[in-house]
Amino acid sequence: MFDRRVLRCIFGAKQENGIWRKRYNHELYEIFNDSDIVVHIKVKKLAWAGHLMRMSDERTLKKIFNAKPDGTRSVGRPKLRWEDGVAQDTQILGVKR
16 A cells, blocks of 8 residues: 555656546556565665765765764664664565675
8 A cells, every 4th residue: 555655646646638636556557567666665775875885985975874973862762773774674675795
């Protein structure tokens, strides 16, 4: 259900005879040949992580990624980090490091 909602947001509505309507599921899958949008998003996330790792250390984005915040964490479950999500996606997709 999530993937179809994302695809409808990306491709938008369709106009027929001057009336706008939502696209049907089969229309979405014809436009977007990959059947699983979640896997597609994970692959793009890993591609961005590889791009980030190859950046030079002088780049602002790389400095932000490598920065360690000061202070202590709040009580309770630790917040999810982007880097942890990338590591989890590599295991799910079976990517070798």
